[in-house]
Amino acid sequence: MSRTQQAIQEFENTIQEKMRAFEAFLSIPSVSSDPAKKASMLDAANYLKTYFEGIGMDAAAVYPTDLHPVVFAEKRACKPDAKTVLIYGHYDVQPPDPLDAWTTPAFEPNVRGDYLYARGASDMKGQIVSVIFALESVLKTGDLPVNVKFILEGEEEIGSPHFESFVRDNADLLECDIILNPDAGMIDKDHPTIVNGLRGLVYFEVRVDGPKADLHSGLFGGNIANPANELAKIIAQLHNPDGSVAIPGFYDRVRVMSDEERREIARIPSSEEEFLAVTGSPALYGEQGYTILERQGVRPTLDVNGLYSGYIGEGSKTIIPAYAFAKISCRLVPYQQYAEIYDLAEKYIRSLVPPTVKVSFIKHSGGPYYFADDAPGLENLVQAFKDTWQKDVIFKREGGSIPVATVMQEILGVKSILTGVSLPDDAIHSPNEHLHLPTWHKGVQAYIRFLTSFDA
């Protein structure tokens, strides 16, 4: 039996006690947004520390932050020149409300058929323990060929307010070659999935100034350009009738998708109905000629994020507002350069402004698209997934950014592998959150293969 098979066998042999440990972890109501659960947050952190100590990690510690602590653990490889894998996770969970919508209580894990029901079963206590259990089985059956570190935060569900400063303050401790972030998921239970791209961003504010102060709309209406009307006209000209962005040059660096790419994306199931149910919008919208997933992942967008002018309180006030502003962001795709897109946008908008008002800009932020095709260690995980599922890995582009991945890339200089074994219908953030145990089992096997792959 191979080294990897021995570790997988160890996991299978000890599944009962692993499940008890997992369920004990799930029983801790580590709701980061609930001040009343502060002690539970510490309990969950200490639970992880104790478990890490139990499986023989070289170091395991709970680091306080200004709110919820970070758990760090480390196990050194058997050889001195081994690579280091840093595994990111979060042990906090969403609130369980509405409580009465749960078939069994959110913090009393319950197995029904192939599913384990509990808050955090999928997002992401189950994902954390899948990697810990994989490491445990590797450790119990032979040498560890790779240094392994864990950074498990307690504030992901509230926007990771102390994560960046923690990483910055502990950059030496967190030094690594590879980052594995298993907080994403699979497109379905048959297709292991890796997120290989995230969109970039440019975010700016356009302000239109007219009169020096709000004017009486009766006395001046008809003779003075209204900044709110003029801003609306500008915004209306930022899109073409087909839904594409009208800024000249906006698409110059956007690659035309190959037929193969489009076929690859088309393999990923997606449902218009699900999109509508999740958002509550009356109908989908989008650039003509593209599918939902193409629009989400590989096409750039422009959106107004905020809009203000004049009087917005109750009732009415008859004024020509002195000014109006819009906060506008563009999601960018390879190989759009955010600084260049900002310049193109400003130039185009200036060309739209009539001489009756003045325009000014604030540049809020910009960030590059995230292309994780080349995240270190990616090939090892691809092979581990292939060997486990006997299927090709699906590479998926996602629309947003994953801030913790950006933070770690900036500070540690390492791109994250974004993956995971949760499924789209796991009801994360909702009542009756659950985990598909057969898929999760395969996940543990895949992570065992990943960890032992560095043997060569």
Add this chain to the structure above:
Amino acid sequence: MSRTQQAIQEFENTIQEKMRAFEAFLSIPSVSSDPAKKASMLDAANYLKTYFEGIGMDAAAVYPTDLHPVVFAEKRACKPDAKTVLIYGHYDVQPPDPLDAWTTPAFEPNVRGDYLYARGASDMKGQIVSVIFALESVLKTGDLPVNVKFILEGEEEIGSPHFESFVRDNADLLECDIILNPDAGMIDKDHPTIVNGLRGLVYFEVRVDGPKADLHSGLFGGNIANPANELAKIIAQLHNPDGSVAIPGFYDRVRVMSDEERREIARIPSSEEEFLAVTGSPALYGEQGYTILERQGVRPTLDVNGLYSGYIGEGSKTIIPAYAFAKISCRLVPYQQYAEIYDLAEKYIRSLVPPTVKVSFIKHSGGPYYFADDAPGLENLVQAFKDTWQKDVIFKREGGSIPVATVMQEILGVKSILTGVSLPDDAIHSPNEHLHLPTWHKGVQAYIRFLTSFDA
């Protein structure tokens, strides 16, 4: 010497003591917006009451309100079936700030050349006393052929918050046939002016709803219609490229101006430079084919008064907002019906809304255009002005509404004659406010002629 000439002569003979009385009134710092000046407000009211008593009014009283009092005074005519003229005025003034911009102190009236400098000299203590002095001289030289009432409020500069309830509660006291409101002004010192039309108004709110909550713009941008963008597109379609309103049917009831009307309006001097200086706008704007005064007075308009969507705080937040709204008003001209215009606007906007968002409306207010060609007593004043200036009267349409006129029309059933002898460059609301004394003298003469005109 005629009855009227006797009264005019009386005024000229007593001008010195009249000026002392006027200056004493101007010396009271009756700034309604300043809580520290509450006692001065009462002083000003009492000053008027005492003056009214001194000239032999039948009644003179200070009526408290929840803030600043109203002064009422009445003098009955010599004959029982005489008509009743109600004179509206306000004894409060704007704050004098910035104080150091005054050549002589705001509340120390100072005559330099033809001008009297003081806060309130023009707006409108000078206008109030011009009518009181006219009445005084008529009373001293013979019988009064018309009942005269005064209603002088102390809250005009802060929006007349208690005026409507006072008029409603004292409708019997205020019963009248004619209302004279001398709070307007002349287009220049050579042209007596009467405002004969004010625009109407319809004010509504358009709300565009998209997703049920703010969405992550990265995950959903490109597939979900953005209510802020969609609202901007709607607003952009409310005007045609020539600056006219694009709502179908909007102009159906608007009369085409006759050449004579246009010539009449063109007689009124107006300056683009002055408009730009007052507003601070970089350039004028407006419906093509119309002059400034036509746009201001006789053409309807549409303006956004307020605009809101999403995140408008400091910095940035990447969301697709759940909703967006705009507060929109239209200034209306004869013979547009505000209820009909609202219906046309709603119908048109609904036709612009794509199926990807939902639209809803709030109707805030509506009011008719005010056509004062037929205000009772108008012919008497026109003749008095002609006899005084030896010039035809200019009739001017103004863009806004005069709320106190609307209130009195609704409650007392009488349209106001809107006029006055202030001049456009009197610097009202500004430092070094002043009154052109030769014009003001003519005004007193004209009001004497107006009061004695009811003799016939």
